[in-house]
Amino acid sequence: MALKQGSISIDTENIFPIIKKWLYSDKDIFIRELISNGCDAVSKHKRLVSLGETAGDDKPYKITVAVSKKNKTLSFSDNGIGMTADEIDKYINQVAFSGAEDFFNKYKDKMEESNDIIGHFGLGFYSAFMVSSNVEIDTLSFAPGAKPIRWQSADGMQFEITEDGTRTERGTTITLTLAEDSEEFLDEYHLRSIIKKYCSFLPVEIYVENTDKLEEEAKKKAKEAAKKAEQGADSETSEEPKEEIKPVPLNDTNPLWLKSPKDCTDEEYIKFYQQVFNVFDEPLFWIHLNVDYPFNLKGILYFPKLKNEFELVEGKVKLYNNQVFVADNIKEVIPEFLLLLKGVIDCPDLPLNVSRSFLQNDRDVSKISKHIVKKVADKLKSLCKNEREKYESFWDDIQVFIKYGCLKDESFYDKIKEYILYKDLDGKYITLKDYLEYARDKHENKVFYVVDKEQQSQYIKLFKEYDLNAVILDCTIDNNFITFLEYKESGVRFKRIDSDLSDVLKDKDEEKDEKADEEIINFFKEKIGDRVQKYSVESLKKEDTPAVILISEESRRMMEMQSRFAGLDYGFDLKEEKTLVINDRNPLVKKVLSLKDDEDKKEDVDVICNQIVDLALLANKELGADELDSFIKRSNELMSRVISL
Numbered sequence: 134m135a136l137k138q139g140s141i142s143i144d145t146e147n148i149f150p151i152i153k154k155w156l157y158s159d160k161d162i163f164i165r166e167l168i169s170n171g172c173d174a175v176s177k178h179k180r181l182v183s184l185g186e187t188a189g190d191d192k193p194y195k196i197t198v199a200v201s202k203k204n205k206t207l208s209f210s211d212n213g214i215g216m217t218a219d220e221i222d223k224y225i226n227q228v229a230f231s232g233a234e235d236f237f238n239k240y241k242d243k244m245e246e247s248n249d250i251i252g253h254f255g256l257g258f259y260s261a262f263m264v265s266s267n268v269e270i271d272t273l274s275f276a277p278g279a280k281p282i283r284w285q286s287a288d289g290m291q292f293e294i295t296e297d298g299t300r301t302e303r304g305t306t307i308t309l310t311l312a313e314d315s316e317e318f319l320d321e322y323h324l325r326s327i328i329k330k331y332c333s334f335l336p337v338e339i340y341v342e343n344t345d346k347l348e349e350e351a352k353k354k355a356k357e358a359a360k361k362a363e364q365g366a367d368s369e370t371s372e373e374p375k376e377e378i379k380p381v382p383l384n385d386t387n388p389l390w391l392k393s394p395k396d397c398t399d400e401e402y403i404k405f406y407q408q409v410f411n412v413f414d415e416p417l418f419w420i421h422l423n424v425d426y427p428f429n430l431k432g433i434l435y436f437p438k439l440k441n442e443f444e445l446v447e448g449k450v451k452l453y454n455n456q457v458f459v460a461d462n463i464k465e466v467i468p469e470f471l472l473l474l475k476g477v478i479d480c481p482d483l484p485l486n487v488s489r490s491f492l493q494n495d496r497d498v499s500k501i502s503k504h505i506v507k508k509v510a511d512k513l514k515s516l517c518k519n520e521r522e523k524y525e526s527f528w529d530d531i532q533v534f535i536k537y538g539c540l541k542d543e544s545f546y547d548k549i550k551e552y553i554l555y556k557d558l559d560g561k562y563i564t565l566k567d568y569l570e571y572a573r574d575k576h577e578n579k580v581f582y583v584v585d586k587e588q589q590s591q592y593i594k595l596f597k598e599y600d601l602n603a604v605i606l607d608c609t610i611d612n613n614f615i616t617f618l619e620y621k622e623s624g625v626r627f628k629r630i631d632s633d634l635s636d637v638l639k640d641k642d643e644e645k646d647e648k649a650d651e652e653i654i655n656f657f658k659e660k661i662g663d664r665v666q667k668y669s670v671e672s673l674k675k676e677d678t679p680a681v682i683l684i685s686e687e688s689r690r691m692m693e694m695q696s697r698f699a700g701l702d703y704g705f706d707l708k709e710e711k712t713l714v715i716n717d718r719n720p721l722v723k724k725v726l727s728l729k730d731d732e733d734k735k736e737d738v739d740v741i742c743n744q745i746v747d748l749a750l751l752a753n754k755e756l757g758a759d760e761l762d763s764f765i766k767r768s769n770e771l772m773s774r775v776i777s778l
């Protein structure tokens with residue numbers, strides 16, 4: 134006989150189409166909801182036992198998800214607290230349904246932007262109706278003398294409670310008969326993968342059973358037993374009894390992030406990383422977050438080893454709420470640049486059943502996010518200070534992440550600027566402060582940098598001859614990072630190694646004969662025309678280099694910007710401003726200068742001057758197509774002349 138019949142109070146004509154639509158992309162969350170309810174029921178029972186309010190037993194707590202394709206059912210059983218008829222009335226008929234009503238009221242205007250809701254908590258038990266044509270609850274409360282109760286509803290609107298439940302042991306079984314459009318959940322493999330996605334770290338062991346297979350096996354066994362019985366007792370002893378395979382839970386009930394960092398070994402951290410992210414590589418290092426106050430936050434952030442700069446995009450930070458998976462990469466909680474890392478964050482305090490825009494404006498959420506940034510900065514600082522060698526060995530892998538972080542969050546830069554390393558020409562790692570200290574007397578506040586060691590090798594050589602140093606900034610992100618540093622570190626200017634070197638190359642002790650220099654410049658100008666925009670004469674230490682090309686930092690940056698944002702129009706024609714630095718110590722330069730009035734040698738002098746410029750340009754980068762053409766022609770001509778062809 135029915136104890137109670139009734140219908141729920143929500144305006145059901147509206148609620149179903151709307152909730153269904155919202156769930157369309159995320160239908161599988163009902164599994165998470167029903168398993169977490171089982172988990173909660175177990176926790177409640179555990180608590181009552183620990184308070185001495187009820188007696189415990191030695192049966193392990195567990196949740197079993199049973200699937201039957203034959204019956205089109207999915208059932209979720211737990212041995213938690215169970216429910217009495219009154220409790221079902223209160224918690225299911227009123228709470229769960231009113232939960233759905235609340236949910237509906239909260240989100241009815243937002244259903245169009247369904248992705249705007251994260252977490253999806255709050256729909257709970259009711260979500261079962263999104264995939265079912267019938268839902269049954271079989272439950273037996275832990276309370277002494279409780280009767281097994283059965284609750285049933287086909288549509289989430291009309292329900293019936295009766296006292297003909299089938300449970301003989303404490304706990305609850307929720308059985309869903311799946312609707313036609315949701316039969317994909319009857320696939321055991323699919324079911325397991327969803328449970329793994331959401332429930333891999335729930336605190337109660339979860340098992341999956343295939344009822345059809347179990348029934349078949351039981352039938353087989355029964356048949357075999359009957360056969361054996363027929364054959365008599367003799368044959369029974371001849372066969373070894375088969376060892377039962379112990380079922381294994383799908384989840385890890387005690388994830389590493391919940392342990393105290395001091396109890397975790399490196400091996401455990403690495404194993405956890407490999408298991409959670411399904412990878413074989415080892416992370417560079419990790420940060421174990423463990424905060425109790427002013428909010429609760431636990432987690433592990435891993436710095437993965439990069440194979441290339443662009444792989445960064447693949448980072449993944451999984452967000453959990455009390456060990457239940459919520460979503461990947463929620464940038465409202467975890468600062469965007471940290472999403473390049475891999476990791477897990479468990480934050481039970483987060484109001485996850487709210488919209489993203491709410492999260493963005495929530496002060497607690499921004500506190501959490503700031504705290505994570507601080508922890509990351511602290512870790513980098515401690516590594517740099519206490520394990521410098523290790524830190525340097527990671528640097529090439531983590532620098533892009535750190536620089537990206539600085540660009541995204543200035544406060545992060547302020548925290549870690551002293552721990553940003555720069556590789557110098559000798560491959561030594563130094564800080565910007567170290568470099569500026571060294572540069573003080575030679576080229577104050579100017580930081581020379583190399584973007585391509587191969588291509589700029591001539592300049593590197595030149596630098597070394599002059600006992601100068603530069604830093605290697607060869608990542609794609611360095612372009613933006615340099616501009617950022619110039620903005621943050623006022624007065625500091627970055628100059629590429631092939632740019633305005635004239636100042637630093639000048640021999641300060643040497644008197645300059647300006648008139649002589651002007652003569653040399655005019656001579657070259659006449660020979661090579663407008664192939665370069667500026668000229669200067671220096672006495673380079675190394676005699677055998679006739680000339681060097683320098684490119685103005687500003688004009689080069691403008692050109693780069695234009696090519697990056699193709700179509701950017703400055704309203705005038707951009708050209709790299711090149712300076713030809715002529716070495717007046719070079720014998721060839723001296724020779725051509727001495728022949729400047731010799732009419733017979735005029736042609737040779739022309740050829741050599743242009744050859745000098747080409748070689749200087751070649752040492753900087755490739756020649757343009759026409760320039761290369763004339764260079765080859767001229768070189769051939771020179772060879773013919775040398776052997777007087």
Ligand SMILES: Nc1ncnc2c1ncn2[C@@H]1O[C@H](COP(=O)(O)OP(=O)(O)OP(=O)(O)O)[C@@H](O)[C@H]1O
Nearest residue numbers: 170171174215224225228229255256257258259305
């Ligand atoms: N397996 C279960 N065992 C015992 N009680 C249960 C079980 N499932 C649900 N309940 C009861 O029904 C109530 C309503 O469940 P429902 O999932 O709708 O909401 P909730 O779990 O309270 O919150 P949430 O919306 O975050 O899931 C629960 O609070 C609990 O008291």
